[in-house]
Amino acid sequence: MNLRQLESFLAIANLGNFAAAAERLCVTQSTISARIQELEQILGVELFDRSQRTARLTLKGRELRPYAEQVVELTSEIRRMVGAKAALAGVMRVGVAELVAISWLPDLVGAVRDEYPNIKLEFEVGLNPFLLDGIRSGSLDFAMIAGRIAEPGLTTFDLGCVPFSWMASPILVPGAQPFDLCELRKMPILYQGTNSFTNSMMDQLLGISSNRDRKGMTCNSLEAIYSLTRSGVGVGFLPVDRSAALLRDGVLKVLRTTPSEFEMPFSVAFASSSPALFNDIAQLCVRTSKFRSDALTAQL
Incomplete structure (x- = not known):
């Protein structure tokens, strides 16, 4: 044996x-x-x-x-x-939220290569339902997801928070009028995927309790939502830092809501029964993350 x-x-x-x-x-x-x-x-x-x-x-x-x-x-x-870290070898399948993938994922790859040169990373980019199912089924070793979860059998660490705001093109919203909850609900909202953490957060902020009450459309790609928002198709719930250039150039505008920013948490999760190496890699994700480390604000 x-x-x-x-x-x-x-x-x-x-x-x-x-x-x-x-x-x-x-x-x-x-x-x-x-x-x-x-x-x-x-x-x-x-x-x-x-x-x-x-x-x-x-x-x-x-x-x-x-x-x-x-x-x-x-x-x-x-x-x-x-043993030496360089002696550790194998393939790790990593689930990645899209915002992580388009921001600091290259930094994580570099950090893993430096500490574990013989560990190969394979990435699957997706929304929470897909990523969490992958961890539960064993098809993914760990995942960097939106939100914080408390689930038996899973170990999680915080990766920090990202400020999000409601944004639109001046084509759709030419003025600078403030928006209250009722007015915002009447706008065509661009939702990210189905049953995602982002959608749950948007519904909570809008006071929506059922998918039937949503007005707008769904798209599972953050980059596609950016494109739709820029074109004036609808209102996007988008990361502020990632949108800085579009806001500066007047392509997008932050809608006047109260509050104007909302903190979205991110975390890394893996099965609690996983080898100790998974815990080490997850801690490396925490150290590499470029997201804010401040706690989730009371506004949520």
Whole structure:
């Protein structure tokens, strides 16, 4: 019995099939199958029920799982504490909120390369529902998300806050009139995706309790929302710092609301059962983040 066999066993158990496990471990599917066959021969039991479309653990497989997790975690801890960081190697799949991706993600890549030169990062950019599902299913190792969550089985660290404001093109809003809640709700609002944290925050600020009460349209790309806002299609809820040049050039304007800025928190999340290395990388995300470290303001 060896570590690669146990790592392959856990990858299949977490991802639900041999193909996904092979992709995660950067080996062929035949290699994964051979490792599991060898492990089953050593133990003298079947670990997976192969009669279904997904690879389900047998009773003996479920018994093995916690022991395999302990062995892999202990091995990871030995490498992390005793070995050189340069000796740590592997692929980490990282979920990324779009605002992180277009701001300080390159800084994070550089920081990881400096400390863990043999760790390869693979990124998936998306909204919270996709990113959190990825962590829960094991298809993502950790994710940098909008908002703060408290969920059993997940460990999170704050990445800071980003000021957002309601913005529009002078084409859509030519004057400088103030907007109260009722007036803003009547405007065509540009929502980011479906069931995203940003949408929840927008609904909370607008006093909207149901999707049916929304007026406007939905788009899952922040850059596309910028384009739609610049064109006068609707009102965008956009990051102030990222919009500085557009505001300075008069392409966009901040609507006169009270308050005029709203702090959106961001965090990094990963499964609490993850190897200790994940905690180290998450802390590196915290140190690299360019978002403000001040606490969420009382206005929310």
